[in-house]
Amino acid sequence: MLDPLAAADAASDTPAPAAAPASGHTRRGFVRGVAVAGASTMAAVALDSVGATTLMGDSAVAAGPPTPFHDFRAIAASPADQFEVPEGFRADVVISWDDEFENTDGTKLRYGFNNDFLAYMPLPGKTDEALLFVNHEYPAPFFQHGNADGATKTVAQIEIEQYSVGNSIVHVRRGAEGTWDVVSPSPYNRRITGTSPACAATGPLSGTTQLNADGTSVKVEATMAGSLANCSGGITPWGTALSCEENYDGYYGAAGYGWRNKPGTERYDEKTYAHYGWVVEHDPYDASSTPRKHTALGRFRHENTAFRHVPGKRFVLYMGDDKTNEGVYKFVSSRKFVEGRREENLKILTEGQLFIAKWSPEGRRRFKNTDGSGLLTATSGRGEWVLVNDSELVDTSALLRKRLGTDAFNQFFATNRPEDVEVDADGTVLIAFTNNSTVNDRHGAIRKLREDNNDPTAATFSWEDYAEGGQTGRADVGEQGFSSCDNLCFDESNNLWVVTDISSSSLNNPAAPYYAYHGNNAVFMVPRSGPNAGIAYRFANMPVDAEGTGPYFSADGSTLFVNVQHPGEETSPSKGAVYGQPSTYRSYWPAGNKTAGVNPSLPRPSTVAITRIPQAAGPGPGPGTPGPGTPAPGPGTPPPGGSTTIPPTTPKPAPKPTGKTSVSVPSAVKLATLLSRGVTAEVRVREAARLQVQLRVRVPKVGRSKARTITAVTVRRTVSAGEHDVRLRPGAVARAALRLRRGRKLQAEVLLEVLPVDGSPRKLRRSDRFRVS
Numbered sequence: 222m223l224d225p226l227a228a229a230d231a232a233s234d235t236p237a238p239a240a241a242p243a244s245g246h247t248r249r250g251f252v253r254g255v256a257v258a259g260a261s262t263m264a265a266v267a268l269d270s271v272g273a274t275t276l277m278g279d280s281a282v283a284a285g286p287p288t289p290f291h292d293f294r295a296i297a298a299s300p301a302d303q304f305e306v307p308e309g310f311r312a313d314v315v316i317s318w319d320d321e322f323e324n325t326d327g328t329k330l331r332y333g334f335n336n337d338f339l340a341y342m343p344l345p346g347k348t349d350e351a352l353l354f355v356n357h358e359y360p361a362p363f364f365q366h367g368n369a370d371g372a373t374k375t376v377a378q379i380e381i382e383q384y385s386v387g388n389s390i391v392h393v394r395r396g397a398e399g400t401w402d403v404v405s406p407s408p409y410n411r412r413i414t415g416t417s418p419a420c421a422a423t424g425p426l427s428g429t430t431q432l433n434a435d436g437t438s439v440k441v442e443a444t445m446a447g448s449l450a451n452c453s454g455g456i457t458p459w460g461t462a463l464s465c466e467e468n469y470d471g472y473y474g475a476a477g478y479g480w481r482n483k484p485g486t487e488r489y490d491e492k493t494y495a496h497y498g499w500v501v502e503h504d505p506y507d508a509s510s511t512p513r514k515h516t517a518l519g520r521f522r523h524e525n526t527a528f529r530h531v532p533g534k535r536f537v538l539y540m541g542d543d544k545t546n547e548g549v550y551k552f553v554s555s556r557k558f559v560e561g562r563r564e565e566n567l568k569i570l571t572e573g574q575l576f577i578a579k580w581s582p583e584g585r586r587r588f589k590n591t592d593g594s595g596l597l598t599a600t601s602g603r604g605e606w607v608l609v610n611d612s613e614l615v616d617t618s619a620l621l622r623k624r625l626g627t628d629a630f631n632q633f634f635a636t637n638r639p640e641d642v643e644v645d646a647d648g649t650v651l652i653a654f655t656n657n658s659t660v661n662d663r664h665g666a667i668r669k670l671r672e673d674n675n676d677p678t679a680a681t682f683s684w685e686d687y688a689e690g691g692q693t694g695r696a697d698v699g700e701q702g703f704s705s706c707d708n709l710c711f712d713e714s715n716n717l718w719v720v721t722d723i724s725s726s727s728l729n730n731p732a733a734p735y736y737a738y739h740g741n742n743a744v745f746m747v748p749r750s751g752p753n754a755g756i757a758y759r760f761a762n763m764p765v766d767a768e769g770t771g772p773y774f775s776a777d778g779s780t781l782f783v784n785v786q787h788p789g790e791e792t793s794p795s796k797g798a799v800y801g802q803p804s805t806y807r808s809y810w811p812a813g814n815k816t817a818g819v820n821p822s823l824p825r826p827s828t829v830a831i832t833r834i835p836q837a838a839g840p841g842p843g844p845g846t847p848g849p850g851t852p853a854p855g856p857g858t859p860p861p862g863g864s865t866t867i868p869p870t871t872p873k874p875a876p877k878p879t880g881k882t883s884v885s886v887p888s889a890v891k892l893a894t895l896l897s898r899g900v901t902a903e904v905r906v907r908e909a910a911r912l913q914v915q916l917r918v919r920v921p922k923v924g925r926s927k928a929r930t931i932t933a934v935t936v937r938r939t940v941s942a943g944e945h946d947v948r949l950r951p952g953a954v955a956r957a958a959l960r961l962r963r964g965r966k967l968q969a970e971v972l973l974e975v976l977p978v979d980g981s982p983r984k985l986r987r988s989d990r991f992r993v994s
Contacts, residue, residue: 288713289779289833290746295699295758298740300729302808302815304785304829304867305762311834312761312867313400314811315353315782316391317827320937321913323406324508325954330412333357334365334385335826336784338454338525339771340462342505348777349395352409352505354462355771355784355828356451360385360478363792364823367800371479379483383415386449388464390505396948401780401830404952405935411508415449415472420501423571424517425611432612434619437492441615445496445514446488452543453641453708453771454500455526458558459566462503465523467543469497495520495615500540502570515570518552519609519617525708527642527650529677530558536569537677539650541639545657546585547618548634549578549642549670551606553678575614576606577621577634578670580684584636586654586662592735593663593691601685604670607634637662640722643709648675651687653706655722663735664690664704667719688747688755692738699759701738703745708770713778717747719757720769720783725790728766742768744783761831764810764824766790781831785810789824811867812909812939819868820909829867882906882985884914884973889992892963899934899950900991902971908942913974916949918993923961931955933969959993967993 293307306312316322320332338356360382362369368378392407404410421444422428428443452467471477473489480486488494498520504510524543530536536554541547554573558566578584581602589595613620622630637657644650650670656662666689672679693702707722721742727733728741744761748754763769767788774781789808792798798805803813803821811827813820864870885903894900902914915935922928933951949971951959959967968990975985 290712290781291714297698299762300740302765302810304764306831306865308865309834310831311864312829312831314867315393315401315828315830316403317825322391322403322410323932323935324410325406325408330410332389333387334360335786336828337452337770337786339773339782339784340456341773341775341782343776351393353391353393354505355389356454356464357386358452359450363800371477372475374479374482376483379480382478386415387447388413388451399832406932407952414447416447420445420512420514422514422516424515426516426614431615433616434623439493439495439615441495441516448501449497453525457528458530459563462505463526464501464503465525466497466499467522467524500526516614517571517573519550519575519614521617524640525642527644529644531677535678539642541642542618543638543640545638545659546631546635549636549639549652551576575609577609578604579607579633580604583632584634585660586637586666588661591661593661604684605681637665640707641709646715651709653709655707656705665706666690667706700756703757704736704739708772710772712774715749717749718772719745719747720772722768725766744769764788765808765815779832783829785827785829787826814868882975882987884971884987884989886971886989886991889994892993895993896956896959899948902947902949904945904947904973906940906942906975911939911976913937914947915972918967918969920958920962920967921965931958969993
């Protein structure tokens, strides 16, 4: 069919050359490269001019300079309850569920549950500081309060769950050793939860009453409370983050989370109120901004977003409906992105037209055999974009099936769970189809979609399946293949990174033998050029029952952030688990290791930072390719500067201390020293614990500024029994306040809070004081 917006472009704009590439990497591309056409785009133009980029071949833009992650020795599949990376790298937990962090206004916050999407958003002018925008997809009632029965849940239990979903905006800073810590307090730190703040609805449905596919009425109110079911997401070139509300339909009823047991929660009833199921736009840099839910983008199980911007063309956003036999969507805005016109750009997602992809000869990959073998369908074809009417936006998939017919929808529009959509540097769209048991697709595939004439507003496209999951038959360690691809991202050299999403119930389960080769879920790197192009190399292993989500590189490419979601998810009273008794849980991660029988602990979803350990120059794998598939080193002492596993396979020996838990600091510290290097607190604990160490300073009145106690910095970490040094350096806001008091005598206090790693509520508190002169 004819795309009216593409036709308008053709009439009103100077057409872009057919080979002109997109100027937008997507949500997991580098933030510095998304606002304008950058070096990678220029490379694509040059390569295309000599015919190096083809419709479905490996992207020629993959050729590029070595990155900190470009060479490594692939690791073997593993069922172990630990996070593992290759030799020469280290993995560190940045923040975990229920960790406290603080805003400078004194608001105490806690990190949400089941972290999914992550965006690294640099702070202007600060190469070692950034904001992490993180989604929290869904609660885990058993781990949070012990009651998974929606029919009997109390108000207090519901409120715990409501606070644990939504989003976290966390200010982080890289220290001298290259590891990342939370900056707390910080004016950027905040939470979006299942109840607040109020979000504004935009677009054609805001403030209206619509009809569901079954003919019942549903209200799309202009103001909506909070956000939930936040799966993946994306970024925009004007500096905002997009959060996708996916499985929004199980919160109200007793068969789900049972939030109806709390008075005043009727707006969580998705059949009566359309408060959830949207793409939500946030400004992480502005705490006073109002989140906006864009009704023009449709209401379905949104997984993620990926934008494409070509100068002179209308702005385009790609999306997937993360459910078996659902579709891939494209939103074509009525507006164009113009760099520097932020207020106008903020209107881009409020008006336009939504389209669904129609695949020919068929959208799904169907297989003959239940083990995922015997492909029955084509691996390439053509397609067109079919308009979604405004009246179909509120219940998008169901209303489209009603109009198009179930049989036609299943043949031409349905796909195998589109969990991720990304835009390559040359404009090609990559789609991760995770799996689909209804058509015997056990392992999924990555598909390439290329718009005709490389025009993002085109009405038609070509497609080809690019990489398929399943066993490869390769013998080398770490090259056996991925299964159930989920989130994708690109590194600086345009290599493709893939995380997997085999369901927790199928992992390491004899009843699902087709996944036996895979072990736990994992992270893979796929070179896009060179002698190893197309081979998936295993880079990281997840703990028991967990999946890796939200892979995102720092702006300089030196850190790969990965969220670890739902460790121990299959823990259940029906399988012998007892709430409050960690030894009965399926995972002890990150404080312990179930398979090794080490330190039974409450499993906690966490954000992990992976960095390369600096080493002296020497022989090693060649640039641009992974090294030979040799096994990772066996258990041993963690390498200097960090560990290849969380928790360490063999922790450094630490004798059980005698005496009491304590914290000690010098009696006096110079202000200049405190500002430049901080103060070191010596902490002693009798057992493995989660620590919170806080530096507070009493500052006297200066001018109109009142005397008060400020929290200069908060540090959290999980430690083993023994003695530990904790460096406390005031944050930027605190340093500014302290400089105003230069020459005055100040009193400071270090507060230590110790929490058991098993998640029990008991706490120990200790403190010590010092003078600042």
